[in-house]
Amino acid sequence: MLLSVAFGAHAYAQVKTPADTSQEGMIRKQEKPVDTRADLSKQYDFGDMLNDILRPKRKADSTRxxxxxxxxxxxxxNPTIGFQIGIKAVAGKVLGNVPHTYMSTAATSASITTKGILYFYFLHNIFTPGNKWNLQGSIVASKSVTPDFGLGIGQASNKSPEDYILTNPERKPYVWHSEYYKFFEKVYKEIGHNLFLGAGVEFEMRRHLNNPKYDSILTPFEIYNERYGFPQDHYVASGFLFNVQYTTRDNPNRAYKGVYIDGGFRVNQTWVGSSKNSLQFTYDFRKYFSLSARTPEHVIAFWSWGSGVVAGAVPYLELPGTTRDPSFRSGRGYTGGYFKSTQFFYSETEYRFPITRNKLFSGVTFVNIESANDKSGTRLFEVWQPAAGLGLRVLFNKATRTNLCLDYAWGRYGTKGFFLNLNETF
Known part of the structure; x- marks a missing residue:
């Protein structure tokens, strides 16, 4: 069992973007906001609780x-990273006039662990007044460890001894140390109501990939690199992004209703520094149904995310898989990268409901499934791996619908975990 606070699904510290700061999944403000000042006055969040404790005689100010x-x-x-301490900040603000401008969001975090792991990121998703332009981007720098559980969905391959090691049906964990750097920037232009066309660049680099523990052991990482011609100790994945996005979600942190659709291609090219050429397609679909006009916090939420390498080769640790979605929060119940391959599909359903009348506490239940090919005979959608869990929500900031999220989830192979984050998983 793992313990993770503010790291979500990344129990091994190969942590990237939390859901509350998803650079491609940071959501917009609806044209007719669900929340009104009267609605907020009936809600009680963590800030209200602190004021009542620290300033019990102070009267509520509805204009503040x-x-x-x-x-x-x-x-x-956890045993892999040791003990981590750090700080995280998230923010949201409408830079233009409501309801004609969506909410802009930003986040940053810095942390260090007792085993020398360092992690820093800064993310932004900015909408100019009137939603004419949308700028999404991130900078990540880390000295980290990355778990590896093999290629595919946990299905044994009998083609050859190397294929058996590569597919790793027992899900034996391998851990790789490296320096990781990422730069991402994409610019969207609104071309229609709620419809955006975007293009950008993305650069990822890993250096000093190593682990002396596996010097005499053949690993899935090494087998993949030999087959696809990647160096064993470093790689670069750099190229261009082309996306189409449509959104009607009503809040960037916790949607009550609406839809979010994003689809596009990533084109890695050696002439801009990439170790290999590749073409990869990714889509992201999210839909929210509020079950009550009187209590809109009763929500059924659906999420489907998938990605596939169309041509060329993608570095092994950057293949689509568990937690490789834009928010890096998929697959609760499994460690980041637990399943991965050249073709990957993920789906999740969640029920969200209020617990207390003042909305301070609410809860969720969820189930998810994953499927992947393994390049050794197993096809996409042929084998499925499920997980399920439940969670508690604490309303941290009612003005932005920011929740503190505590989840416990169970997967297969004896995996389970406790996850604490800001804002909903999707």
């Missing part, structure tokens, strides 16, 4: 604006 910035400790502990 609540800060859109939320700051929390970033803490985690």
């Amino acid at each position: 604006k609540r800060s859109a910035i939320t700051v929390v400790p970033n803490i985690a502990a």
Whole structure:
């Protein structure tokens, strides 16, 4: 069992973008916001609780604006990373006039662990007034460890001894140390109502990939690199992004209703520094149904995410898989990268419901499934791996619908985990 705080599904510290700061999944404000000032006055969040404790005689001021910035400790502990301490901040603000401008969001985090792991990121998703332009981007720098559980969906391959090691049906964990750097920037132009066309660049690099523990052991990582011609100790994946996006979601942190669709291609090219040429297609579909006009927090949410390498070769640790979605929060119940391959599909359904009348506490239940090919005979959609769980929500900032999320999930192979994050998984 793992313990992870503010790291979500990344229990091994190969942590990237939390859902509350998803660069491609950060959501917009609806044209007719569900929340009104009267609605907010009936809600009670963590800030209200602190005021009642620290200033019990102070009267509530309905005209006072609540800060859109939320700051929390970033803490985690497990045998791989040791004990982690850090800080995380997220923010949301409408830069134009409501309802004609969507909400802009940003986040940053810095952390260090007792085993020398360092991690820093800064993310932004900015909408200019009137939604004419949308700028999405991130910078990541880390000295980290990355778990590896083999290629595919956990199905044994009998083609050859190497294929058996590559597919790793027992899900034996391998852990790789490296330096990881990422730069991503994409610019969207609104070309129709709620419809955006975008293009950009993405650069990922890993250096000093190593683990002396596996010097005398053949690993899935090494087998894949030999077959596809990647170096064993470093690689670069750099290229261009082309996307189409449509959104009607009503809030960037916790949607009550609406839809989000994003699809596009990533084109890695050696002439811009990539180790290999490749063409990869990815889509992201999310739909939200509020079950009650009186209590819109009763929500059924659906999520489907998939990605496939159309041509060329993608570096092994960057293949689509568990937690490789834009928010890096898929696959609760499994460690990041637990399943991965050249073709990957993920789907999740979640029920969200209020617990207390003042909305301070709410809850969720969820189920998810994953499927992948393995390049050794198993096809996409042929084998499925499920997981399920439940969670508690604490309303941290009612002005931005920021929730503190505590989830516990169970998967196969004896996997299970506790996950704490800001904002909903999707």
